[in-house]
Amino acid sequence: MRSMPGRPAVNMKDLAREAGVSVASVSRALSDAPGVSSSTRRRIKELAASMSYTVSPDASRLKRGSRNRVAVVVRDIAHWAYSSMLQGIMGSLRNADLDVLLYQVRTEQERRRFFEQLPARRQVDAVIVIAFPISDEERQCLELMDAAVVIAGGRLGDYPSVHIDDVAAAQQATNHLILAGHERIGMINAGGDWSLPYSQPADRLHGFTTAMEAAGLSVIPELIVEAPWGRTGGAEGMNRLLSIAPPPTAVFAFSDEVAIGALRSLRRAAVTVPSGMSVVGIDDHPMAELSDLTTVHQAAEGQGARAGQLLLDILGDNAAPGTQITTPTHLVVRGTTAPPRPKRPQPADDSPRHIYASTEIDRKWG
Amino acid sequence: MRSMPGRPAVNMKDLAREAGVSVASVSRALSDAPGVSSSTRRRIKELAASMSYTVSPDASRLKRGSRNRVAVVVRDIAHWAYSSMLQGIMGSLRNADLDVLLYQVRTEQERRRFFEQLPARRQVDAVIVIAFPISDEERQCLELMDAAVVIAGGRLGDYPSVHIDDVAAAQQATNHLILAGHERIGMINAGGDWSLPYSQPADRLHGFTTAMEAAGLSVIPELIVEAPWGRTGGAEGMNRLLSIAPPPTAVFAFSDEVAIGALRSLRRAAVTVPSGMSVVGIDDHPMAELSDLTTVHQAAEGQGARAGQLLLDILGDNAAPGTQITTPTHLVVRGTTAPPRPKRPQPADDSPRHIYASTEIDRKWG
DNA sequence: ACGTCGTACGTAAACGATTACGCCACAGCA
DNA sequence: TGCTGTGGCGTAATCGTTTACGTACGACGT
Numbered sequence: 001m002r003s004m005p006g007r008p009a010v011n012m013k014d015l016a017r018e019a020g021v022s023v024a025s026v027s028r029a030l031s032d033a034p035g036v037s038s039s040t041r042r043r044i045k046e047l048a049a050s051m052s053y054t055v056s057p058d059a060s061r062l063k064r065g066s067r068n069r070v071a072v073v074v075r076d077i078a079h080w081a082y083s084s085m086l087q088g089i090m091g092s093l094r095n096a097d098l099d100v101l102l103y104q105v106r107t108e109q110e111r112r113r114f115f116e117q118l119p120a121r122r123q124v125d126a127v128i129v130i131a132f133p134i135s136d137e138e139r140q141c142l143e144l145m146d147a148a149v150v151i152a153g154g155r156l157g158d159y160p161s162v163h164i165d166d167v168a169a170a171q172q173a174t175n176h177l178i179l180a181g182h183e184r185i186g187m188i189n190a191g192g193d194w195s196l197p198y199s200q201p202a203d204r205l206h207g208f209t210t211a212m213e214a215a216g217l218s219v220i221p222e223l224i225v226e227a228p229w230g231r232t233g234g235a236e237g238m239n240r241l242l243s244i245a246p247p248p249t250a251v252f253a254f255s256d257e258v259a260i261g262a263l264r265s266l267r268r269a270a271v272t273v274p275s276g277m278s279v280v281g282i283d284d285h286p287m288a289e290l291s292d293l294t295t296v297h298q299a300a301e302g303q304g305a306r307a308g309q310l311l312l313d314i315l316g317d318n319a320a321p322g323t324q325i326t327t328p329t330h331l332v333v334r335g336t337t338a339p340p341r342p343k344r345p346q347p348a349d350d351s352p353r354h355i356y357a358s359t360e361i362d363r364k365w366g
Numbered sequence: 367m368r369s370m371p372g373r374p375a376v377n378m379k380d381l382a383r384e385a386g387v388s389v390a391s392v393s394r395a396l397s398d399a400p401g402v403s404s405s406t407r408r409r410i411k412e413l414a415a416s417m418s419y420t421v422s423p424d425a426s427r428l429k430r431g432s433r434n435r436v437a438v439v440v441r442d443i444a445h446w447a448y449s450s451m452l453q454g455i456m457g458s459l460r461n462a463d464l465d466v467l468l469y470q471v472r473t474e475q476e477r478r479r480f481f482e483q484l485p486a487r488r489q490v491d492a493v494i495v496i497a498f499p500i501s502d503e504e505r506q507c508l509e510l511m512d513a514a515v516v517i518a519g520g521r522l523g524d525y526p527s528v529h530i531d532d533v534a535a536a537q538q539a540t541n542h543l544i545l546a547g548h549e550r551i552g553m554i555n556a557g558g559d560w561s562l563p564y565s566q567p568a569d570r571l572h573g574f575t576t577a578m579e580a581a582g583l584s585v586i587p588e589l590i591v592e593a594p595w596g597r598t599g600g601a602e603g604m605n606r607l608l609s610i611a612p613p614p615t616a617v618f619a620f621s622d623e624v625a626i627g628a629l630r631s632l633r634r635a636a637v638t639v640p641s642g643m644s645v646v647g648i649d650d651h652p653m654a655e656l657s658d659l660t661t662v663h664q665a666a667e668g669q670g671a672r673a674g675q676l677l678l679d680i681l682g683d684n685a686a687p688g689t690q691i692t693t694p695t696h697l698v699v700r701g702t703t704a705p706p707r708p709k710r711p712q713p714a715d716d717s718p719r720h721i722y723a724s725t726e727i728d729r730k731w732g
Numbered sequence: 733a734c735g736t737c738g739t740a741c742g743t744a745a746a747c748g749a750t751t752a753c754g755c756c757a758c759a760g761c762a
Numbered sequence: 763t764g765c766t767g768t769g770g771c772g773t774a775a776t777c778g779t780t781t782a783c784g785t786a787c788g789a790c791g792t
Contacts, residue, residue: 008488009512011748022772027750035751037770052510054487058428059748063777065373067424072468077456078667083449090443090470099485102438102468104456119420144418146375260656290626290656301444377778388742393780403740425778429747 010053019047030055067125070311071101071147073114074130080285081300082130085152088304089128096312098125105132108194115141126311128152129159130304133196148314148321152307153300155199155324160314162307162325166200169296169329170207170252173280176294176331177250178215181339182278185212186223186248188237188258190230201254204282208252223248227258234261242269249340250278256285256295263291263336274338284332292335303327376419385413396421436677437467437486437513440496446651447666448496451518454670455494462678464491471498474560481507492677494518495525496670499564514680514687518673519666521565521690526680528673528691532566535662535695536573536618539646542660542697543616544581547705548644551578552589552614554603556596556624567620570648574618589614593624600627608635615706616644622651622661629657629702640704650698658701669693 016023021040028036029044036044048054061067072089074082086102093100101124105111115138118127124147131153134142139157142149151161177185187208191201205224212219222244227237234253241247242265253259259281263273271277281288284297306325313319382389387406395402395410402410414420427433438455440448459466467486471477481504486493490513497519500508505523508515517527543551553574557567571590578585588610593603600619607613608631619625625647629639637643647654650663672691679685 008748013748023749024751024773025771028771031750033751035770040770054484056428056748057487057489058424059777060750061777062422062424062428062779063748063750065777076453078446078449078453080444080446084444087442087444087470090468094470094476099489100468102456102466104453104460110460119418123423287653287656290653374778379778389779390743390781391741394741397780399781401740406740422778425747426780427747428749429778429780431747 008053008056010051012053012055015044015048015051015053018051019044027055067123068097069099069101069124070126070128071103071118071124072128072130073103073105073132075105075132077102077104080287081153081283081298084300085130085304085307088301088306089130089152089308090304091301092305092308092312111138118142119145125315126150128307128311129154129156131200133194133198135196148311150307150311150314153303158322160310160319160321160323160325162303162310162327164298164303164329165326166203167207167210169282169298170204171211172329172331173252173282173296174208174211175215176280176333176337177252177278178211178217180250180278180337182248182250183217183340184220184223184246184248184250185217186220186225186241186251188234188241188251188253188262189224189226190228190233190237190254190258191226204254229255229258231257231261231264234258235265236261238262238265239269242266242271247277250280250337253279253281256281256283256288256293259293259295259336260285260287260291263293274336275341278337278340280337282329288332288334294334294337295332296329297332298329299327374420374422376417378419378421381410381414381417381419384417385410393421433489433491434463435465435467435490436492436494437469437490438494438496439469439471439480439498441471441498443468443470446653447519447649447664450666451496451670451673454667454672455518455674456670457667458671458674458678477504484511486513487511491681492516494673494677495520495522499560499562501562514677516673516677516680519669524688526676526685526687526689526691528669528676528693530664530669530695531692532569533573533576535648535664536570537577538695538697539618539648539662540574540577541581542646542699542703543618543644544577544583546616546644546703548614548616549583549706550586550589550612550614550616551583552586552591552607552617554600554607554617554619554624554628555590555592556594556599556603556620557592570620595621595624597623597627597630600624601631602627604628604631605635608632608637613643616646616703619645619647622647622649622654622659625659625661625702626651626653626657629659640702641707644703644706646703648695654698654700660700660703661698662695663698664695665693 012023012026016026019026021044025036025040026044029041030048072086074086076082090100103114105114118141126148127142128150133156149159151159153163155161155163174185187205189201189205209219223241225237225240227233234257237258238251241251251262253262259279262279266273266277273279279293281293281295284295288295306327310319310323310325314321378389378392382392385392387410391402391406392410395407396414436459438452440452442448456466467490469480469486471480484507492514493508493511494516500522515525517525519529521527521529540551553571555567555571575585589607591603591606593599600623603624604617607617617628619628625645628645632639632643639645645659647659647661650661654661672693676685676689676691680687
């Protein structure tokens with residue numbers, strides 16, 4: 001049976017009466033403030049426990065003017081990278097006496113609604129945005145509520161953020177293909193459904209082209225295809241690349257999910273991997289190991305943890321408001337990349353490369 | 367530049383002065399309560415917008431005694447099944463004007479801390495517990511919060527819950543193996559690290575044994591191994607089963623993650639799947655498709671959505687407090703199950719079964 | 733002309749805490 | 763004894779709202 005909604009069964013006044021002291025003493029005792037003898041403090045605390053009393057967080061917040069709440073906004077909770085970051089964030093905020101309000105914005109419309117209502121109902125000290133772009137008007141909403149903002153898993157304006165170096169990650173992936181001897185290299189990019197521009201696709205594209213140019217290879221525009229984010233998008237993208245004559249000998253995919261979709265297309269097209277086509281992704285998604293996918297590892301949970309810590313530092317005035325943290329990435333070589341098939345058909349090395357061998361030893365390159 | 371923490375730049379009194387009315391009228395106008403002429407109401411609302419004023423949720427809650435928040439407690443945010451459920455919950459709560467407070471309890475210690483300190487105390491109307499067991503004392507703590515409780519992805523006492531029928535799911539998996547002709551069937555069970563008993567392992571074990579007995583097959587105790595939850599646990603479990611002479615010809619794994627770990631052990635032991643060993647799991651994790659794993663599908667996001675809806679019904683007094691919802695499961699046959707190798711060695715059908723064939727067509731059995 | 737009623741609005745008392753301020757008793761010191 | 767300082771505690775103001783109640787006033791019926 002629940003009592004009146006929200007009204008506590010026992011409030012501070014009751015406790016005070018019961019203890020024979022004033023509410024002021026109770027407040028002081030419970031909040032470990034000075035001004036109460038240690039004996040009464042102990043007595044009050046014990047009584048509070050026995051009456052299972054706790055202070056009303058709302059009244060307390062109202063009076064003190066603190067909020068002790070942060071909002072975490074995530075685009076897709078069920079996505080590996082984002083839920084990992086969320087986990088990292090929760091981890092570093094765990095001991096901070098902060099409540100976490102969770103919001104999911106899957107569509108443009110939900111995003112808009114979130115920012116419209118944000119100042120209205122939710123009062124938070126900070127907002128952590130996990131990896132999606134926001135518009136200028138939406139930034140104004142954030143300014144209005146005078147909350148700190150931290151971006152996790154991306155970069156956005158001058159906001160403090162924790163992210164990987166997308167350009168460098170793309171270069172690591174591309175250089176791996178180049179070092180293996182590939183020259184005709186394609187890319188499947190994914191913009192992520194948002195109408196707003198986000199730095200990731202542009203950065204990864206930029207990393208790809210600069211790596212190619214640095215190696216003296218030509219970037220062939222038709223070998224760069226844009227596909228929807230996700231596995232089906234990756235499959236589509238690869239189909240488009242396969243329809244080009246001649247197709248690339250290696251493909252850099254925007255992410256592991258895209259790469260895995262691409263691998264599916266290759267299987268259906270009976271193109272052997274890696275001898276007929278090399279594929280590399282970015283993320284080191286758990287599925288990458290299963291698919292034996294060469295990829296560039298990023299520590300998603302670690303980024304979340306750093307973002308949470310950065311937020312605490314900012315709230316505690318221990319960090320510059322514009323701090324940008326770049327977490328390292330590294331190449332994980334698995335079974336989907338190899339040198340290209342020699343141009344002159346010769347006894348091809350089609351001996352069954354044991355598909356699981358490389359999961360045992362992840363050779364890690366800078 | 368942030369002003370005083372938590373104190374709004376402009377409060378209702380300021381607005382009232384500016385509008386030339388009393389705070390009462392402002393409150394009435396903004397909350398669409400009767401007692402204000404429509405003209406003043408409009409005027410006040412416009413002024414509020416132009417001063418970008420919003421009511422203090424804390425003061426409002428304090429006075430009204432409402433909370434409009436629910437807590438979601440999850441054991442492992444980054445796990446596919448739980449983040450999917452969380453996603454489903456968020457989805458059905460989205461339009462309900464409820465904020466979601468998120469708590470993670472990964473370890474026994476965190477769980478204990480959560481229940482001892484009840485950070486959600488006096489803050490939420492309801493608590494959704496995602497798939498982990500709680501002790502009797504902890505239930506008493508929950509009562510203290512005087513909040514509604516809903517269990518998602520499991521069953522717990524008399525609390526309303528949304529879950530699959532674990533017994534039936536285990537039977538579906540086991541029967542599939544039995545129908546394929548297996549007789550010596552093992553099981554890798556996983557208790558999930560908690561010291562508290564949870565219904566899932568017991569139910570799945572029970573489903574396994576009843577299916578076996580119903581088919582007139584004997585349950586061999588040493589073929590039932592307990593392993594830690596997760597892929598490495600599954601690998602360990604399978605190693606133990608392989609060390610038994612003779613090993614089983616088929617294995618039912620507690621979950622897809624366990625099954626995938628088991629598959630890894632089989633690869634390392636050079637046991638071919640499915641001809642040398644059949645494996646079936648439960649979940650239909652996205653990785654199951656990649657691993658071509660036969661499994662029993664459960665709709666994780668759907669369960670979350672139902673749980674969220676159930677919560678709304680309970681808060682709106684539209685559902686009996688003890689409602690239990692069972693969501694259906696179905697077998698998805700893929701490539702890790704097949705009839706056992708005939709006992710008399712004969713021309714084995716080791717022609718390469720195309721490992722991806724069945725991902726194209728998921729034959730679904732009740 | 734006079735009650736009566738409904739509407740629009742203001743006044744003020746909560747809601748449950750925190751905290752500045754004041755009071756009192758007692759200890760220390762001359 | 764008289765003065766001052768300090769620790770322990772109570773009084774009351776306050777945080778920003780909501781809302782029960784009171785009042786003023788125009789409309790209406792008789």
